[in-house]
Amino acid sequence: MSLVVYLAAFVFGMTSVLLFRRPRRAVRNPLTVSTCVAIVLGALVFVCAAPATLSTVNELTGTPNFGAPLTYGMLSAYSCSVLVLLINWRGGSRERVRRRVRCVVAAYALLITAIVVLFLLADADTERLTDLDTYYAGTPFMREMILLYLLGHSVAMLVMCAVCVRWAREVDGPLRTGLRLILVGALLDLVGFQVTKYTAIVARWTGHDLDFLSTTLAPPMAALAALLCSAGYLLPSAVAQWLALGDHRRLAPLWCLVKSVSTAPKPPAGWWRLPRARLQWREVSIHDALLALAPYFDHRVRERVRDHALRAGRSPHEARLAAEAALLADAARRAAAREEPPRTAGTYRLHATEVSGTGGLVELAQALHRPAAGGSAPDGAAASSLPGSMTEPEEPHVA
Structure with missing residues (x-):
């Protein structure tokens, strides 16, 4: 499982490198910065979620399951960056964009703080590397922590789906295709990762065992969703580079x-x-x-x-x-x-x-x-x- 997760992190990371190849010029563009931040945070989520990373973090800190709030906090930061990306993508007056960004960052900062506090209050002494969500689904404070990170991520993905559907009707060409790829990736994240997590947790609450949905099905679905989203981020830029290459060659006689x-x-x-x-x-x-x-x-x-x-x-x-x-x-x-x-x-x-x-x-x-x-x-x-x-x-x- 760690190999699959690390591969997804590598794909996400390479996408940010391709988009952010000229740092001096890129930092002047809020859209480029927010896109790269979202991709980097997405890659870090996969790195942190890998069982090998969780085991190492827990061992280094001496705290069982310390990797859980770290991963969930990173996932919440990624969800926040997705919303910031959408705000910058939509545009508007500078003051309006900044106000919306500050509101989103403040909301997810409170969410991350709540995740950390709930973990500190919970009794989670048994280390779980792959099935923590279901193992602690009924544990006080851990239960709330798990639900909070899932809800925060669900909000971001639902907003992304709504925005992609609306914008895909207004644009055409590679941008529309890219939006559709991002939409498919977000839907796959919602259905393949989050719905399976919710189902496995609810099954635990009702005395049933559907842990395989959370431990076996959800991770590869999240990795595939990340691959589709990164492809959607890159496609418009890749097509623009290809068209530019053709024009560059056609200008050679002149x-x-x-x-x-x-x-x-x-x-x-x-x-x-x-x-x-x-x-x-x-x-x-x-x-x-x-x-x-x-x-x-x-x-x-x-x-x-x-x-x-x-x-x-x-x-x-x-x-x-x-x-x-x-x-x-x-x-x-x-x-x-x-x-x-x-x-x-x-x-x-x-x-x-x-x-x-x-x-x-x-x-x-x-x-x-x-x-x-x-x-x-x-x-x-x-x-x-x-x-x-x-x-x-x-x-x-x-x-």
């Missing part, structure tokens, strides 16, 4: 074209930098390069390619992208050759600079390798600048 004129500071070296960080730096650097190339924009090139694309049957948006790709390629050539800016240069905003996110830059990057229109290029000086034309230089090496 970056290879303009990187020689970019003056943006280079990022710190390191293979460990996640795709979103790499994409953010590449996006900033490309925008910086576009500003540097703006004086070299020859609008005769743009107008010629745009008109040619429209005559070839392309949509206005596709014609604009083809024209801007040719305009940018011509500007990069002029800048590399240290030519004087053309007399037709003027103020013009590329489509990629008018839209938020990386979508505009990705479209521009893809247009660089797309034929201007119908496989033929217009005559004139612009021909050598057209993406996909016969005179296009070798494809740049992707960094």
Whole structure:
């Protein structure tokens, strides 16, 4: 049983490491902090609940069952952190969020204090490592302590289920899938862990023996619930990193074209930098390069390619992208050759600079390798600048 519990703790802990990889930036985000605190406390609950840990704690303290209030207090702290996470996730005014967080922390601080006091008042001299909840189900003060920790955890899981159901209707994509995974994990915790605990305890009160529900069924159900919840926490971030990796690769042609004129500071070296960080730096650097190339924009090139694309049957948006790709390629050539800016240069905003996110830059990057229109290029000086034309230089090496 200890192996299963330790494995669940390891999964929970690794989730927090992945979410909290950049401490200086993460501590500024209450949502990230509360998420990582909840995950770390969840991992500590599993560590404390392992029979091997309980035996060691009891031996070191010299107090039979000292690991019980330690585990139950840690579980209550985890329940509190879950509610704090939900408060930060929902958002609102800073003062309102802080007030709610303080109320929740105060309530669970009283709960943890009550657990410790009840344990001190109880007569629990017989060490129980796996069946303490049922063995002491009828013992004064121990009975109340057990019910208190279960009720505190049940409240947190019920609130989490309600919030996940409501938010899953308002969002879509990976976030909705993540919420559904968290919901399944919370329901499994409620049914597979808490309901089995309640049932085994009530059975003891009525003179029946259903201890196997608490000792055999509940621990693996709690571990599986933790696995699903951690997957739900990670999924939106993992999908975002995957999408960022794709955009980073699709921006490579554009970056290879303009990187020689970019003056943006280079990022710190390191293979460990996640795709979103790499994409953010590449996006900033490309925008910086576009500003540097703006004086070299020859609008005769743009107008010629745009008109040619429209005559070839392309949509206005596709014609604009083809024209801007040719305009940018011509500007990069002029800048590399240290030519004087053309007399037709003027103020013009590329489509990629008018839209938020990386979508505009990705479209521009893809247009660089797309034929201007119908496989033929217009005559004139612009021909050598057209993406996909016969005179296009070798494809740049992707960094």
